[in-house]
Amino acid sequence: MADQGITAGAGRPAFLDPASHDAVVESLSQRQADGIAAWAALSAAIAEPVMTERVARAGHALVSSLAAGGTLLVCGNGGSASIASHFAAELVGKCIHDRAPLPAINLAESPTVMTAIANDYGHDQTFARGVAAHGRPGDVLVAMSTSGRSRNVLEGLSQARAHGVTTVLMTGAAGEQMHDSADHLLAVPSQDTPRIQEVHLLWMHVWCEAIDVLGYGTS
Incomplete structure (x- = not known):
């Protein structure tokens, strides 16, 4: 049969x-x-006003950091890692308007770095080591975890706060209670991973468009 x-x-x-x-x-x-x-x-x-205010506050922290010479660090696993790549590309390149490049690093970009850290220190440390290497006070880490429970993302956030890096966690409904993990928590009210990631992509584009329109990074 x-x-x-x-x-x-x-x-x-x-x-x-x-x-x-x-x-x-x-x-x-x-x-x-x-x-x-x-x-x-x-x-x-x-x-809803509460959500738009949270997104605006997180975006303000990001653009303020970039305007002061800070760097965006961004991380996530799987599909979120691809959004992280997209985010960094929009800043180093451009979103909608030509401008000077802005510093942005996707901590998940290099499989060599990721696997070396995972092999030597454990998978939980894959983003924390990157934050320790690149993060400086005044920088911003935008971390993505649809569940809000990805251990390497949470370790990265913890390391960022220890280094004076402002933290943003984008997650889904399951991560809504993770307020202590980041300075800015943006939780999509959904359990559906594809829809959560689509909203994360929307927020990322909103911030990138605002950066371009407001002239951040303009020589």
Whole structure:
């Protein structure tokens, strides 16, 4: 008996069979509809004055640091690490307007550094060592953990505060109680990892656009 996901005798996934086209389109359409519905609910929640104020305060801490010559450190695991790369790229490069480059370091960027630290000191220290190496008083660390419980992220935040680095933790509903872990806690009211990361990306773009529009980094 063939596996349910494989076309019998063909050795190919069923979705490659032209006969399954309608089912695939229906599934994708439903997923898109579900995502839009989830975003509609999230949009209302993150537009609440309390949340917009928190995002603005965290953004103000970031732009104030950059304006004073500080550096953005950013970290996260998996999908959050890719957002960290995106964030650093927007500052070293640009978001929407040309300007002078701004200093930003993604602590998860180098697999060589990450694996060396994990091998020698343990995975929990992968971001803490980077913060100790690069962080200076007045810098900002933006850390992302959809669960709010990633040990290497929490260790990085702890190291940052010990070095006088302002800390921002972007997380989801599960991390809403982590107020003691960071100076600024931004918790997306959702348990759905893709939606949480999409909101983190939105906030990152809001900050980057504001930096460009306000002229931070302009020579």
